[in-house]
Amino acid sequence: MLTSKTLARSRADGALGAQHAASSAEKVKFEATEIVVEIREDADNARLAELGYRGEFRREFSMLETVAFAFSIMAVIGGVSSTLSFGLISGGHVGMVWGWFIPCIFIMCIAASMAELASSMPTSAGLYYFSAKLAPERYSALASWVTGWANVTGQVTLVCSIDYTVAQMITTAVAVSTDGSRILGAGPTYGILLAILLVHGLICSAGTRILARLNLVYGFLTFGATVGAIIALLVCSGDRKVSTTTAFTSFENNTGWSNGGWAFLLSFAAPMWSLTGYDSAAHISEEVSGAARAAPIAILVSCAAVGGLGWILIIAASFAIVSVPALLDTKLALPMGQLLLDVLGKPGMLAVWSFVIIAQFLCGAAQGVDASRVVFAFARDNALPGSRWWKQINLYTQTPVNAVWLVIVLSALCGLLGFSATAFSSLAGASVIGLYTSYATPIFLRVTSGRDKLVPGPFTLGRWYLPIGSVAVAWVVFIVVLLCFPSSQTTNAVEMNYASVIVLAVFIFAAASWMVSARKWFVGPLPNIDDMEYKDS
Numbered sequence: 001m002l003t004s005k006t007l008a009r010s011r012a013d014g015a016l017g018a019q020h021a022a023s024s025a026e027k028v029k030f031e032a033t034e035i036v037v038e039i040r041e042d043a044d045n046a047r048l049a050e051l052g053y054r055g056e057f058r059r060e061f062s063m064l065e066t067v068a069f070a071f072s073i074m075a076v077i078g079g080v081s082s083t084l085s086f087g088l089i090s091g092g093h094v095g096m097v098w099g100w101f102i103p104c105i106f107i108m109c110i111a112a113s114m115a116e117l118a119s120s121m122p123t124s125a126g127l128y129y130f131s132a133k134l135a136p137e138r139y140s141a142l143a144s145w146v147t148g149w150a151n152v153t154g155q156v157t158l159v160c161s162i163d164y165t166v167a168q169m170i171t172t173a174v175a176v177s178t179d180g181s182r183i184l185g186a187g188p189t190y191g192i193l194l195a196i197l198l199v200h201g202l203i204c205s206a207g208t209r210i211l212a213r214l215n216l217v218y219g220f221l222t223f224g225a226t227v228g229a230i231i232a233l234l235v236c237s238g239d240r241k242v243s244t245t246t247a248f249t250s251f252e253n254n255t256g257w258s259n260g261g262w263a264f265l266l267s268f269a270a271p272m273w274s275l276t277g278y279d280s281a282a283h284i285s286e287e288v289s290g291a292a293r294a295a296p297i298a299i300l301v302s303c304a305a306v307g308g309l310g311w312i313l314i315i316a317a318s319f320a321i322v323s324v325p326a327l328l329d330t331k332l333a334l335p336m337g338q339l340l341l342d343v344l345g346k347p348g349m350l351a352v353w354s355f356v357i358i359a360q361f362l363c364g365a366a367q368g369v370d371a372s373r374v375v376f377a378f379a380r381d382n383a384l385p386g387s388r389w390w391k392q393i394n395l396y397t398q399t400p401v402n403a404v405w406l407v408i409v410l411s412a413l414c415g416l417l418g419f420s421a422t423a424f425s426s427l428a429g430a431s432v433i434g435l436y437t438s439y440a441t442p443i444f445l446r447v448t449s450g451r452d453k454l455v456p457g458p459f460t461l462g463r464w465y466l467p468i469g470s471v472a473v474a475w476v477v478f479i480v481v482l483l484c485f486p487s488s489q490t491t492n493a494v495e496m497n498y499a500s501v502i503v504l505a506v507f508i509f510a511a512a513s514w515m516v517s518a519r520k521w522f523v524g525p526l527p528n529i530d531d532m533e534y535k536d537s
Helices: 004-051 063-073 076-120 127-134 137-177 186-204 208-236 244-249 260-274 291-320 324-328 335-380 401-419 423-447 462-482 499-521 531-536
Strands: none
Touching (some): 063 208, 076 127, 076 260, 127 137, 127 423, 137 335, 137 401, 137 423, 137 499, 260 291, 260 423, 335 401, 423 499
């Protein structure tokens, strides 16, 4: 017969055995997870070797972190807050609401086509690599050269334009907190921009693991700030909301163009700038585990999420706007700040605005990472002046630190446009023209010369690639032409749209470099892995 002491010892031994069993199970589960990760990384690096590149980064971005990265770059709350004036000027409530919704349909076509390419060729070289592989062999290097320079131009000006809006948000907060007694001009705004760029340079120089975790935080914070702003606008505006008819159908042409239809089209600039940078999922694909699946999912999910959330936020803002002319007449740098001030009062506005600033600041940090990867990849193929410096990987962080600081310096130079009246619209236009030209080039080649060249990845459009790709290319051609026009029929040096000047200057330099020298030595993406390495991988 068992004594109470023996029974207690037996139960203790059983509990200890169960604990050991649970511990062993956890250990086996952890080891199994490690094996799965290693197998996936081996498959990723083997696919990268097939594309001609040696794996030089640590694959520490998960699928969720990759989605968060692309979502953070498009920071919906920051994008809407920065570009609200575009829709207000170009059509009032109609320009805001429908000027956002219509372009989003076509942007999804571009995103779907890009997702297919990223799934097939998951490399940091991204768009210019796609162009090289899909173009006729005779024009492969030229297609790669044009796409690469367009993408670098768009990436750098996007960093600058995002950080410039952060500076504007800070000056807006200063003006509100001082009850309008301190309105900071172009000089202080540029100084704030330089400080922001410096901090972003330090953040972007960090290791991949840190960047991956940070972007997960970025994504959740941006989503939370957006939802909070939507609720605040709808709830706190109370009975002061305009009617549904006004919110969706009231049209006001506040541009200098006499044609109302043309004025409305200019409102498309808002979502076109806000929904840029989703190619980032392709550019960090060498740092992503399971890149052939994660990259296309990140592109599609982030675009759909930003487009949808942005439209809801725009609608909430439209209901809260009582007078469009009064809002445009604000002395604050950004009309969204004035709207929040009118609806929430000073304390509420500053509380919400602080989260808007943080979200946009984090957006700039994420875009800095993206731009540096583009510069690194292009330099890896010796396409940039001083490529031997920009393609170096820091031994400690295993990231392209030199490329990061090149992006920061070039962005600071672009920021000098802040002394013109059309600083943001010029920078936004230049980034959209540069990026979307680089998006459309490989898509155009996919639906023409590259129809039989693409080896489908896990994500494919199947037979729908042709109509979707054709719509995407046609839309980009239309948008590029549209964004070269000034906001008024009459303009001057101060109010001129400098977007075309920036892009044209880069393309003249790239064209001259090609004709004089690059056509003799640039062959497109340059493999950095030899046959023996490929066989051993």
